[in-house]
Amino acid sequence: MILPIFLYGSPVLKQRAADADINDKDSLKQLISDMKETMKNADGCGLAAPQVGHSIRVLVVDGNDIAETYPELKGFSRTMINPVVTEESEETAEYTEGCLSLPNLDAEVIRPKSLKVRYFNEDFNEIEESFDNFAARMIQHEFDHLEGIVYTDRISPIRKKMIQGKLRGISKGCVRTSYRVKVG
Numbered sequence: 001m002i003l004p005i006f007l008y009g010s011p012v013l014k015q016r017a018a019d020a021d022i023n024d025k026d027s028l029k030q031l032i033s034d035m036k037e038t039m040k041n042a043d044g045c046g047l048a049a050p051q052v053g054h055s056i057r058v059l060v061v062d063g064n065d066i067a068e069t070y071p072e073l074k075g076f077s078r079t080m081i082n083p084v085v086t087e088e089s090e091e092t093a094e095y096t097e098g099c100l101s102l103p104n105l106d107a108e109v110i111r112p113k114s115l116k117v118r119y120f121n122e123d124f125n126e127i128e129e130s131f132d133n134f135a136a137r138m139i140q141h142e143f144d145h146l147e148g149i150v151y152t153d154r155i156s157p158i159r160k161k162m163i164q165g166k167l168r169g170i171s172k173g174c175v176r177t178s179y180r181v182k183v184g
Contacts, residue, residue: 001034001037002034002037002038002041002179002180003034003035003038003052003053003180004052004053004180004181004182005038005042005047005051005052005100005101005177005179005180005181005182006050006051006052006053006101006181006182006183006184007101007102007103007170007171007173007175007181007182007183008099008101008102008150008152008167008170008171009167009170009171009172009183009184010101010171010182010183010184011184012050012053012054012055013050013051013101013145013148013150014148015050015055015148016146016147016148017048017049017050017054017055017056017057017145017146017147017148018055018056018057019056019057019082020049020056020057020058020081020082022081022082022120022124025124028058028081028122029122031049031052031054031056031058032058032060032079032122034052035047035049035052035058035060036060036062036079038052038179039060039062039100040062041179042100042177042178042179043065043178043179044100045061045062045063045065045066045138046059046060046061046062046138046139046141046142047059047060047100047142048142048143048145048146049146050145050146050148051100051101051145053182057081057082057083057146058079058080058081058082059079059080059083059139059142059143059145059146060077060078060079060080060142061076061077061078061080061135061138061139061142062076062077063076063077063134063135063138064076064077066134070133070134072133072134072135073134073135076135078121078139079121079122080117080119080120080121080139080142081119081120081121081122081124082119082120083117083118083119083139083143083146084117084118084119085115085116085117085140085143086116086117086118086128087115087116087130088112088114088115088116089112089113089114089115090112091112091113091114092110092111092112092113093110093111093113093133093137094108094109094110095108095109095111095134095137096108096109097109097137097141097151099141099150099151100179101145101150102150102151102152102167102170103170103175103176103177103181104166104175104176104177105152105163105166105167105170107151107152107155107159107163108155108159109141109151109154109155110154111136111137111140111141111154112136112140113132113133113136114130114131114132114133114136115130115131115136115139115140116128116129116130116131117129117130117131117139117143152167171183
């Protein structure tokens, strides 16, 4: 089922998500399926549960649709339940990021170039895995949503001031999207 995506300014996007109950497998499998369908429908490459109104620690990423630009993402798709970042590189990289919860807006964000994450996959197996470059960035962006952080919280104060009007408009639902959205 395609779910509405909560827009910037929605309280669910500003709170730290609770751990998902991995014993509630049926509900989690349904949510994950709905999140993947919602992400694909919105032409996204990542989605965190808070973005669809569920304040639990679940994220999905899929780089296949952007593999033409980032060939290393061909075949890259992950579902992470209760992810924990166990390592981050000191080396950083700057890329332009956008977000389904902040439509029609992007900004340069500096993030660690690589990281290691421990998580449960959608088969409820615990995994620890390292990620580099754009795969690491996708995971960090979605992980931030689980922490109540949106990418504009990580941009320079001057850039944030420049986009303040757009952020206010998004928070009021004054945006055009090809997907369902929800304010608040």
